[in-house]
Amino acid sequence: MDERAYAGNEHLDPTYVPGYDRKASTDPTEDVTALVAAGLHATHTLIDLGAGTGTFALAVAPLCRRVIAVDVSPVMLALLQQKVAAQQIANVEGVPGGFLTYQHQGELADFVYSRHALHHLPDFWKALALQRIAAMLKPGGVCYLRDLVFACEPGEIAQVIADWLAGAAAQAADGWTRAELETHIRTEYSTYTWLLEPMIAHAGFQIHHTQRDSPIYATYTCIKKA
Numbered sequence: 001m002d003e004r005a006y007a008g009n010e011h012l013d014p015t016y017v018p019g020y021d022r023k024a025s026t027d028p029t030e031d032v033t034a035l036v037a038a039g040l041h042a043t044h045t046l047i048d049l050g051a052g053t054g055t056f057a058l059a060v061a062p063l064c065r066r067v068i069a070v071d072v073s074p075v076m077l078a079l080l081q082q083k084v085a086a087q088q089i090a091n092v093e094g095v096p097g098g099f100l101t102y103q104h105q106g107e108l109a110d111f112v113y114s115r116h117a118l119h120h121l122p123d124f125w126k127a128l129a130l131q132r133i134a135a136m137l138k139p140g141g142v143c144y145l146r147d148l149v150f151a152c153e154p155g156e157i158a159q160v161i162a163d164w165l166a167g168a169a170a171q172a173a174d175g176w177t178r179a180e181l182e183t184h185i186r187t188e189y190s191t192y193t194w195l196l197e198p199m200i201a202h203a204g205f206q207i208h209h210t211q212r213d214s215p216i217y218a219t220y221t222c223i224k225k226a
């Protein structure tokens with residue numbers, strides 16, 4: 001599939017991307033702490049798939065040897081690379097590519113991180129993406145996956161979505177508006193936890209830890225089986 005065609009038009013838009021960090025206001029601290037707790041250390045290689053503007057990649061860089069920040073959007077990647085240059089960070093490489101196209105070079109990775117990006121792929125392709133992630137990792141390596149995944153039954157989804165939309169931001173600059181969340185539901189591929197979790201297992205991972213912050217957001221710490 002053409003990953004860029006499914007990447008979300010806004011992520012390819014040079015007028016949208018400069019406002020992304022303010023809009024997302026992502027604090028990477030919780031994820032950095034979780035990765036350190038999962039064993040991340042100074043000799044490790046980490047791949048961030050769908051790295052966006054690099055908020056996580058830059059935050060984690062001081063704690064590992066090599067960070068490979070991969071994204072299909074040239075606009076996102078350009079902003080990430082600008083930040084890397086401005087902050088003179090030597091161990092973050094921005095690489096154009098996607099879940100289905102990134103070709104890992106060199107020693108296998110110790111960690112793969114991905115936040116709010118896998119839902120750009122339909123389930124058929126998610127399963128292949130997860131298998132490709134497993135192939136990038138050393139045995140025992142960790143895949144830390146955060147995404148918008150529905151933790152409910154189909155009969156509950158209307159209420160779950162209504163509750164989610166009710167909490168949407170009023171202004172697009174400050175967060176995701178109702179119209180943007182509706183676009184997510186209509187055109188992107190967030191799936192159910194009870195579909196994604198078996199896909200993770202089929203790719204050769206053991207789900208070591210699951211965190212569900214709401215019926216919409218799930219975080220998985222997955223260990224590649226030997």
Ligand SMILES: C[S@@+](CC[C@H](N)C(=O)[O-])C[C@H]1O[C@@H](n2cnc3c(N)ncnc32)[C@H](O)[C@@H]1O
Nearest residue numbers: 003007011050051052072073098099115117120
């Ligand atoms: C919502 S943003 C999240 C960015 C970043 N991970 C964060 O948490 O701020 C989704 C990112 O995934 C990227 N993306 C979309 N489809 C992708 C794919 N198939 N492979 C890699 N990246 C993809 C988009 O270009 C965008 O940068």
